[in-house]
Amino acid sequence: MRKITVINQKGGTGKTTTAVNLGAALSETGREVLLVDLDPQAGLTESLGVETSGRPTVAEVLTREAEPREAFHPLSNLTVLPSSPVLAETEKRILRERPSDYPLALKDAFAGLRGFDFVIVDCPPSLGALSLMGMVYSGSLLIPLQTQYMALNGLEKILGMVKTIREAGFPMEILGILPCMYDVRTSLSRQVEEHLRETLRDKVFRTVIRQSVSLAEAPARSKDVLSYQPGGRGAEDYRALAKEVLRHG
C-alpha cells in the first residue's frame, strides 16, 4: 500500500484538487484508492459531494470512537474518509490527551488498514498537529506549489519541518514538488518552473498542472476532473502525474 500526503501550509495552492484528481487518475488505471480528508474545512469531502450528517468522520477515527471502515464513504471510483468542522475541536482534544505522541494518531488509527493500493491524505493549510499526523502516517510528501514568488517562502518552511521530523527518527521522503496553476502566458510562471528544476532537480515532477477552468468547475458538480471533462487539459495533466507516481513505485 503506497501512502502519499499532499501538503502545503499555504492555502489555495491546489492541495485538494491534486488529492482528488490524482486519486481519480490512479483509480482509472485500476488501482484501489482511499482519499483521507484531514482538513476541518472539509474541502475534499464537499468537492466530491459526500454527505456526513449522522455518520462518523475522520474525527471519530482519530479518537478511536469509530473504526476506519465505519467512516468510509464509497464512490463509484474512489473511497473517501470524509471530514467535518468538528475535526478542529478533535485536534485540540488529541493534543490534550496525547501531548507527547499526538503525531502518531493517524498512523495508530490506520494500523490494520488493508485493501487499498493508494492512500492519499489531504492536509489543512497549516503546519499544525493535523498536518503532522498526515506527514508521519505516510512518510512521503507531495507538495503542490503555485508558480509564484510567495509560494517559495512556504516551501522553505515545509522543508524545515521535514528535516525536523527526520531528525526525530521518522522516515520522511519528498515524493515531489508539483508546479500548479501554471500560467503559460506569464514569464513569472516560466521562470519559477525553470529555476525550480535547476535548483531542486529530480525533486520536481516533470508534470505541470496548468491553469484550467475545468479544474475549478468540477467541484461545483461534485465530480473529479476526469469524470467532469475527461478530454480536458486538467484531466490530461493529472493522468500524466499519475503515470509519474506509478513509475516512482
Add this chain to the structure above:
Amino acid sequence: MAKKTLIPAEKWEGLRHAMEEAAGTRKTSKTPVPLAEAAGEAARPERGKKRSAGEKGKEERTGEKGKEKKEKKKKKDKKGKKKKMKGKKGKKRKGKG
C-alpha cells in the same frame, strides 16, 4: 535582450540548502529531540522564536543591552526632575493665595 530576473538568486540558494537538509544530504549536528516538541518549535512563527544562549551572551559581551538600559534610566530621571519642578511651582502659587 537580456532576460529580466524576477526572483533573486539568494532565494534559490536558500531553497537548495533547505532541500539538502530535508533530504538528509547535508548533515546537521543537531541531537534528536521528541517529535511533538520539535514540531511545535518548527511550526512556531519566526517572531515568537526564543533567542539562543549564544545570542544572549553576545549582547552581554558587547554591552548593547547595558547601554540601552542606562539611556532609559537617564531619560526616566530627567522626566522625574521636571515633574518635581512643576510640583514646587504649584505649591508656591497655593501659598501666595
